Amino acid sequence: MRRLKWWQQLLYQLGLAAIALFVLVPMWGVVYLAFDGSVKGSPTTFRIWPEQFTLSVFQYLWTQSYQVPPFPRLLRNSLVVSGGAAILSVAFGASMAYAFARYRFPGRRAGLLGLLLGALLPPVALMVPLYILLSAIGIRTSLFGLMVVYTSFSMPFCIWNMRAAFQAVPAELEESAFLDGATPLVAFWRVTMPLALPAIAVAALIAFLIGYSEFAMGWLFVESSQNVTLAMAISGSAGRGTQSWSFLAALAILMSLPVVVIFLVLQRHLLDRMLFGPVGD
Numbered sequence: 001m002r003r004l005k006w007w008q009q010l011l012y013q014l015g016l017a018a019i020a021l022f023v024l025v026p027m028w029g030v031v032y033l034a035f036d037g038s039v040k041g042s043p044t045t046f047r048i049w050p051e052q053f054t055l056s057v058f059q060y061l062w063t064q065s066y067q068v069p070p071f072p073r074l075l076r077n078s079l080v081v082s083g084g085a086a087i088l089s090v091a092f093g094a095s096m097a098y099a100f101a102r103y104r105f106p107g108r109r110a111g112l113l114g115l116l117l118g119a120l121l122p123p124v125a126l127m128v129p130l131y132i133l134l135s136a137i138g139i140r141t142s143l144f145g146l147m148v149v150y151t152s153f154s155m156p157f158c159i160w161n162m163r164a165a166f167q168a169v170p171a172e173l174e175e176s177a178f179l180d181g182a183t184p185l186v187a188f189w190r191v192t193m194p195l196a197l198p199a200i201a202v203a204a205l206i207a208f209l210i211g212y213s214e215f216a217m218g219w220l221f222v223e224s225s226q227n228v229t230l231a232m233a234i235s236g237s238a239g240r241g242t243q244s245w246s247f248l249a250a251l252a253i254l255m256s257l258p259v260v261v262i263f264l265v266l267q268r269h270l271l272d273r274m275l276f277g278p279v280g281d
Helices: 006-034 056-063 071-102 108-120 122-137 143-167 173-181 184-195 197-213 232-239 245-275
Strands: none
Touching: 006 197, 006 245, 056 071, 056 245, 071 143, 071 184, 071 197, 071 232, 071 245, 108 143, 122 143, 122 232, 143 184, 143 197, 173 184, 197 245, 232 245
């Protein structure tokens, strides 16, 4: 590897520092707003440290929420919807991904192309068909209906991601299991799935994040305030402009905690995902 000159190394480090500041400064702005008790409305200046450090905003949000439903229910709705979407995406997507990875059948390439187009389509393109379908079966305004909506958004990506992982697992391992008397289902469950677990973890995390952070489409499928998710509540409060930015910053921090916890739990599988090399068609 060619050694960089001192001025090249300096420019390289300055560029990395500028990128880091571009990412970290807005994040720190949210943190200091959440802990600054002096901010009553929108902030007028940027501070490095809160002027009046306090935890009262978090206590108020958890115990006496300024909106209906209260924060614990908002968090529960978000976790139920996004967690359910992740489970459905992985459960239904794994079987389809395995079929595309292992079998050759008429329409296989057309099906893969259709899934790719589905992954590239903006979610707004699915609004009308989902609205009609969920209304026809009577679940449009329920949390389960919202779960189905977010599952439809994440399924194409999950299928493509898990298909690549299943292709990376040598078929000879399954054939050895067949020789030992295993059924195709047992071979998939005991051999292929554990080896593809990193990709499944990535797919589950992406599906969870899609359902956990989406709010624009959700308003079309929610009529009762008791079914509002945390992301929808934050967007609604920010749109009205009636709440202090300290409350919005505290909500954003509380909303990010489950994602951080899930990432810490799955980090070993997420890092193992890099072990999969290039795969064939």
